[in-house]
Amino acid sequence: MIKANDPYRKSWIEVTSHSDFPIQNIPFGICKTSDKTIYVGSRIGDYTINLNALHKLNYFNEISLDRDIFNKETLNDFLKLGKPIWRQVRDRIAEIFDSNNVMDESHKTVVLSKIDEVEMLMPVKVGDYTDFYSSRQHAYNIGCMFRDPNNALLPNWLHIPVGYHGRASSIILSGTNIYRPKGQKLPDDSDSPSFGPSKLLDFELEMAFITGQGKNLGETISTQEADDYIFGMCIFNDWSARDIQKWEYVPLGPFLGKSFASSISPWIVTLDALEPFRVAGEIQKPKVLPYLKFEGNKNIDINLEVLLGSYNFDPHLISKSNYKYMYWNMTQQLAHHTINGCNINAGDMMASGTISGNSPEAYGSMLELSWKGSKPIPMPDGSERKFLNDNDTLIMRAYCQSKI
Amino acid sequence: MIKANDPYRKSWIEVTSHSDFPIQNIPFGICKTSDKTIYVGSRIGDYTINLNALHKLNYFNEISLDRDIFNKETLNDFLKLGKPIWRQVRDRIAEIFDSNNVMDESHKTVVLSKIDEVEMLMPVKVGDYTDFYSSRQHAYNIGCMFRDPNNALLPNWLHIPVGYHGRASSIILSGTNIYRPKGQKLPDDSDSPSFGPSKLLDFELEMAFITGQGKNLGETISTQEADDYIFGMCIFNDWSARDIQKWEYVPLGPFLGKSFASSISPWIVTLDALEPFRVAGEIQKPKVLPYLKFEGNKNIDINLEVLLGSYNFDPHLISKSNYKYMYWNMTQQLAHHTINGCNINAGDMMASGTISGNSPEAYGSMLELSWKGSKPIPMPDGSERKFLNDNDTLIMRAYCQSKI
Numbered sequence: 091m092i093k094a095n096d097p098y099r100k101s102w103i104e105v106t107s108h109s110d111f112p113i114q115n116i117p118f119g120i121c122k123t124s125d126k127t128i129y130v131g132s133r134i135g136d137y138t139i140n141l142n143a144l145h146k147l148n149y150f151n152e153i154s155l156d157r158d159i160f161n162k163e164t165l166n167d168f169l170k171l172g173k174p175i176w177r178q179v180r181d182r183i184a185e186i187f188d189s190n191n192v193m194d195e196s197h198k199t200v201v202l203s204k205i206d207e208v209e210m211l212m213p214v215k216v217g218d219y220t221d222f223y224s225s226r227q228h229a230y231n232i233g234c235m236f237r238d239p240n241n242a243l244l245p246n247w248l249h250i251p252v253g254y255h256g257r258a259s260s261i262i263l264s265g266t267n268i269y270r271p272k273g274q275k276l277p278d279d280s281d282s283p284s285f286g287p288s289k290l291l292d293f294e295l296e297m298a299f300i301t302g303q304g305k306n307l308g309e310t311i312s313t314q315e316a317d318d319y320i321f322g323m324c325i326f327n328d329w330s331a332r333d334i335q336k337w338e339y340v341p342l343g344p345f346l347g348k349s350f351a352s353s354i355s356p357w358i359v360t361l362d363a364l365e366p367f368r369v370a371g372e373i374q375k376p377k378v379l380p381y382l383k384f385e386g387n388k389n390i391d392i393n394l395e396v397l398l399g400s401y402n403f404d405p406h407l408i409s410k411s412n413y414k415y416m417y418w419n420m421t422q423q424l425a426h427h428t429i430n431g432c433n434i435n436a437g438d439m440m441a442s443g444t445i446s447g448n449s450p451e452a453y454g455s456m457l458e459l460s461w462k463g464s465k466p467i468p469m470p471d472g473s474e475r476k477f478l479n480d481n482d483t484l485i486m487r488a489y490c491q492s493k494i
Numbered sequence: 495m496i497k498a499n500d501p502y503r504k505s506w507i508e509v510t511s512h513s514d515f516p517i518q519n520i521p522f523g524i525c526k527t528s529d530k531t532i533y534v535g536s537r538i539g540d541y542t543i544n545l546n547a548l549h550k551l552n553y554f555n556e557i558s559l560d561r562d563i564f565n566k567e568t569l570n571d572f573l574k575l576g577k578p579i580w581r582q583v584r585d586r587i588a589e590i591f592d593s594n595n596v597m598d599e600s601h602k603t604v605v606l607s608k609i610d611e612v613e614m615l616m617p618v619k620v621g622d623y624t625d626f627y628s629s630r631q632h633a634y635n636i637g638c639m640f641r642d643p644n645n646a647l648l649p650n651w652l653h654i655p656v657g658y659h660g661r662a663s664s665i666i667l668s669g670t671n672i673y674r675p676k677g678q679k680l681p682d683d684s685d686s687p688s689f690g691p692s693k694l695l696d697f698e699l700e701m702a703f704i705t706g707q708g709k710n711l712g713e714t715i716s717t718q719e720a721d722d723y724i725f726g727m728c729i730f731n732d733w734s735a736r737d738i739q740k741w742e743y744v745p746l747g748p749f750l751g752k753s754f755a756s757s758i759s760p761w762i763v764t765l766d767a768l769e770p771f772r773v774a775g776e777i778q779k780p781k782v783l784p785y786l787k788f789e790g791n792k793n794i795d796i797n798l799e800v801l802l803g804s805y806n807f808d809p810h811l812i813s814k815s816n817y818k819y820m821y822w823n824m825t826q827q828l829a830h831h832t833i834n835g836c837n838i839n840a841g842d843m844m845a846s847g848t849i850s851g852n853s854p855e856a857y858g859s860m861l862e863l864s865w866k867g868s869k870p871i872p873m874p875d876g877s878e879r880k881f882l883n884d885n886d887t888l889i890m891r892a893y894c895q896s897k898i
Contacts, residue, residue, distance in 0.1 A: 218663050223746060244744050249687050250678055254746035255659040255753070259622050259837050260711055269712035271834035274654055274783060283653050285783045307664055307755065308673035334834065340648050342627060342658035343747020346834040349659070351711065379678060379689045430675035430738065430750040433663050 092177060092362045094184035097494045101187045103202075105135035110489055113187055114366075116180050117357035118165055118322065120211040123203055128211065130160035130168060133357065134187055138208045141183075143200045149186055153178045164215045165321075165358065169436035170303045173318045177362055210356035212263050213324070214300055217435045219261060220427060221296075221328060221348075221443060222253040224418035226372070228446040231458045236336075248376060251418035251426045253440075256328075257349035261439065264325070264353045270480060271350035273334040288331035288347075290463075291478040295396050295454030295486060297413050298326035298441040299420055300358055304434035311428040313384040316421035317361060319434065323392075325355040325486045326441045332457055332477070352441075355488075367391045367490040369414050378422070381429055388419035390490075394445060396454070397485040398478075402471040405485050408459060411445050411452040413488070496581060496766045498588035501898045505591045507606075509539035514893055517591055518770075520584050521761035522569055522726065524615040527607055532615065534564040534572060537761065538591055541606045545587075548605055553590055557582045568619045569725075569762065573840035574707045577722045581766055614760035616667050617728070618704055621839045623665060624831060625700075625732060625752075625847060626657040628822035630776070632850040635862045640740075652780060655822035655830045657847075660732075661753035665843065668757045672733060674884060675754035679737040692735035692751075694867075695882040699800050699858030699890060701817050702730035702845040703824055704762055708838035715832040717788040720825035721765060723838065727796075729759040729890045730845045736861055736881070756845075759892075771795045771894040773818050782826070785833055792823035794894075798849060800858070801889040802882075806875040809889050812863060815849050815856040817892070 094116055101113035111117070111133045121131035121138045129142040142160035144150065153175065159168055168176070185191065193201070223229055226243070229252075233242030246252065262268075270291055274283040300321045304311060311319055328348060335347025371389035392413035399405035418426075423440060444454040453459045456477050460467055466474035478484065498520055505517035515521070515537045525535035525542045533546040546564035548554065557579065563572055572580075589595065597605070627633055630647070633656075637646030650656060666672075674695055678687040704725045708715060715723055732752060739751025775793035796817035803809035822830075827844060848858040857863045860881050864871055870878035882888065 218661055245680075245685070246678075246687070246741055246744065250742055252742070252746055252749075254749055255661055257622055257659055257836060258662075259839055259842070260835075262711065269835050272714075273834050274650075276649075281649070282780065283650070283783065285785060307666065310676075331834070337650055338654055338656065339745070339747075340650065341743070341747070342656055343743075343745070345656075345658055346830070346836065349836040350834040376686065379687065381689060426750070427753075430677050430735070430754040431664075431673050432661060432750065432753040435663055438663070 092365060093181040095363065095366055097366070097492055099184060100189040101134050102189045102192065103134045103137055103187055109135055111135055113184055114492070115359060115363055116183050117359045118168070119213045119357045120163060120165065121203070122209040122211055124207060128163050130162055130165060132183055133205065136205045137202045138205055139183065140201050140203065144186070147197055147201070150179065150182060153182060163211070164437070165213050166215050166437040169214070169300065169321050172302055176321060176360060180360055180362060210263065213356060213358050214437045214439065216258040216261050216439045217437045219256045219258040219439045219441070220253050221256045221441045222251055222418065222423050223443040224251050224416050224423065225443055225445050225454070226417040227415065227448050228444040228454060228458065231446060231453065235462045249378065251423045253423065253427065254343045256352070260349050261352045261354060264355050266353065268329060268351040268353070271331050271334065271346065273331065273346050274337055275333040276337045283337060288334050289477070290332035292330045292332050292456045293396065293478065293484050294328035294330055294444040295394055295409060295411055296326040296328050296441045296444060297323050297392065297488065298354065298439050299323050301434050301436065301438045301440070303436040304428065307433040308431040310431065311424055313382065313421040313425040316424040319424060320361045320420060322358040322360040323364065324358050325488050327353040327484065327486055328441060328444070329353065330455070364390050364392070364490065366492070371414070371419055372417055374417070381425055382422050384419065384421050388421050389414045389416055392488050392490055395487040398469070398475065399483040399485065400479065401481055403469060405483060406470050408467060409452065409454060411447045411454050413442070413445060415445055415447045415452070416442060496769060497585040499767065499770055501770070501896055503588060504593040505538050506593045506596065507538045507541055507591055513539055515539055517588055518896070519763060519767055520587050521763045521767070522572070523617045523761045524567060524569065525607070526613040526615055528611060532567050534566055534569060536587055537609065540609045542609055542612045543587065544605050544607065548590070551601055551605070554583065554586060557586060567615070568841070569617050570619050570841040573618070573704065573725050576706055580725060580764060584764060584766060614667065617760060617762050618841045618843065620662040620665050620843045621841045623660045623662040623843045623845070624657050625660045625845045626655055626822065626827050627847040628655050628820050628827065629847055629849050629858070630821040631819065631852050632848040632858060632862065635850060635857065639866045653782065655827045657827065657831070658747045660756070664753050665756045665758060668759050670757065672755040672757070675735050675738065675750065677735065677738040677750050678741055680741045687741060692738055693881070694736035696734045696736050696860045697800065697882065697888050698732035698734055698848040699798055699813060699815055700730040700732050700845045700848060701727050701796065701892065702758065702843050703727050705838050705840065705842045705844070707840040708832065711837040712835040714835065715828055717786065717825040717829040720828040723828060724765045724824060726762040726764040727768065728762050729892050731757040731888065731890055732845060732848070733757065734859070768794050768796070768894065770896070775818070775823055776821055778821070785829055786826050788823065788825050792825050793818045793820055796892050796894055799891040802873070802879065803887040803889070804883065805885060807873060809887060810874050812871060813856065813858060815851045815858050817846070817849060819849055819851045819856070820846060
């Protein structure tokens with residue numbers, strides 16, 4: 091039992107019943123206050139917690155931590171410390187803010203900030219970024235649209251958590267405006283490409299996990315060990331330019347159709363906090379090779395929502411999916427990624443691939459929701475969308491629902 | 495005229511006539527001496543130059559440089575300074591070691607070390623790594639072997655410098671042993687994969703360039719501007735496990751067949767130093783889109799050699815290629831990479847892809863040299879190679895030849 095996961099615990103910080111930040115969450119992120127102080131923070135209800143200030147006030151004295159571990163502009167140094175320390179820190183935060191404890195008012199002043207007075211920064215300096223392709227429905231949909239519905243899944247898909255390396259430099263914080271990318275596209279009925287802005291700009295609903303420090307080059311991380319190397323998760327929007335991608339991706343995979351931007355949520359929710367929401371995944375047939383076998387429930391029940399808004403209308407729900415729909419789970423992804431001896435570092439990011447459920451309302455991209463543009467999606471103002479328009483706003487939400 | 499490129503300059507450091515390190519080279523790297531001092535260094539003849547010591551002795555006082563810019567474990571901070579500073583520093587080094595100048599003996603003692611008393615370290619902390627596929631002969635060979643000799647080049651190849659994101663964490667220094675990777679492969683005449691060590695381990699002869707700090711996300715770097723963002727080049731061996739690669743790479747590109755290791759040379763030769771060796775590339779037909787047009791000679795005449803050695807025989811020449819054979823040049827690669835607004839950072843690495851010349855002796859991989867294993871390569875001890883054996887040593891050499 092992870093202490094911080096006690097479902098009955100309440101905090102002395104007020105938390106509304108529908109908050110994404112009950113005391114059972116305790117995510118980690120990088121905060122910047124109006125006086126330009128930057129610190130590793132957490133959040134309960136509508137308050138950020140300055141972990142650096144807490145540490146300086148000796149709240150973490152029982153844990154082996156460098157004096158400046160929370161006086162940082164990224165989580166990377168904290169990520170290097172490993173799961174036992176991550177867990178001790180989160181458990182201790184739960185204890186400090188437990189309604190059975192109190193905090194000196196003078197401490198509250200330096201430790202707590204109202205969330206609307208804090209700017210969230212990129213939580214991690216991403217080393218390497220990998221994108222998987224692990225939702226069966228998504229891979230099936232793409233195969234149907236671009237290849238053959240009767241052989242929609244390629245021969246390797248049920249044997250390998252297919253993935254590819256992505257661009258780390260263009261991973262940005264949610265809220266940052268993105269530019270519609272320009273590039274080469276092959277117009278229909280033409281043999282030679284044209285140049286211009288992408289006309290098929292899309293989102294991809296994904297979740298990503300962030301790793302701690304791995305092993306040396308040449309060593310592997312087994313499915314049994316994998317969870318120990320996963321710090322936590324964030325929401326991941328793998329913006330995609332379908333027309334650029336389609337022309338460029340053969341034979342070496344997506345490149346400029348993806349690398350113009352990927353947006354992540356500012357808070358990293360620990361894998362520990364997600365443990366109560368573990369569920370079984372789909373039974374994998376054919377049987378996977380031994381190095382991809384795993385024990386226990388390794389999927390997670392995370393409700394996912396995508397909303398699209400624009401000048402004329404408020405954000406409007408266009409997709410309702412769930413992380414539990416993944417065919418390949420994180421332990422398999424990490425075991426596969428390292429089976430060749432590839433090393434991982436603290437701050438690497440591995441995204442799930444588009445998470446599409448089995449019903450059309452649960453598809454995780456415009457490409458699938460509009461079925462390649464053939465089924466335009468009605469909007470509240472009477473307009474339609476096949477792909478994204480300029481000035482559209484895309485919101486992704488992820489939350490777990492306690493059964494208590 | 496770049497001062498340091500004066501072809502008639504001689505150094506007061508002795509340099510043999512066939513040295514790769516005449517005073518016209520002045521590469522940059524990270525050196526570690528027996529007393530564990532680590533510094534940014536250069537090299538002339540068989541001596542490394544401690545640039546940090548030079549700087550502390552006020553040799554760079556005319557250049558705007560932080561006091562500790564060479565007191566670093568990577569070149570990254572130096573890379574952020576940009577081409578005018580890189581050039582000033584290299585020009586100044588050429589001047590300091592010019593045979594018309596002298597150096598105090600007490601300075602020599604702290605500045606110079608014999609190369610065999612110095613350990614070379616990874617020169618750069620690689621941020622993002624991209625691998626291109628820019629040798630026409632290589633792309634043609636692969637197309638012939640795995641697809642259709644009549645349509646060997648895919649439709650996009652002559653329009654796009656095709657590339658993909660690679661793994662940065664597993665880029666290691668030349669001389670580091672690598673482990674034969676394990677993974678999934680599809681045996682011939684089977685529908686389901688097996689697991690085990692790669693049986694088709696290969697090298698790929700490549701060159702890579704290292705970037706300075708680019709522009710902001712959403713901005714582009716034109717072919718005209720590209721050279722200003724390229725610091726220099728190193729040799730790059732893109733180790734490849736062909737059997738793993740073949741099974742995994744559809745549809746998202748190479749992944750574990752590459753990410754187990756890539757080896758680079760310790761010295762980065764500046765683009766400035768390579769300017770005298772510029773040559774014209776192949777005329778590109780069909781004409782490229784305007785953003786890929788360029789002016790001047792943008793290929794570089796760099797002689798490349800690959801040698802294979804083992805327990806029973808000394809390293810033996812197996813390929814003789816040249817960087818001038820590239821179809822797409824670096825300015826096109828960088829302009830293409832950023833045309834969608836993708837940002838680049840100081841310390842990013844972009845490799846050429848396998849450099850194969852038009853004749854079979856100039857092919858840059860075992861896959862091509864042995865034509866997929868059908869033409870085994872004879873070795874001096876009477877053995878043959880289709881791919882690499884355990885305990886083989888692979889050496890890549892790159893040099894430019896002055897016409898003087």
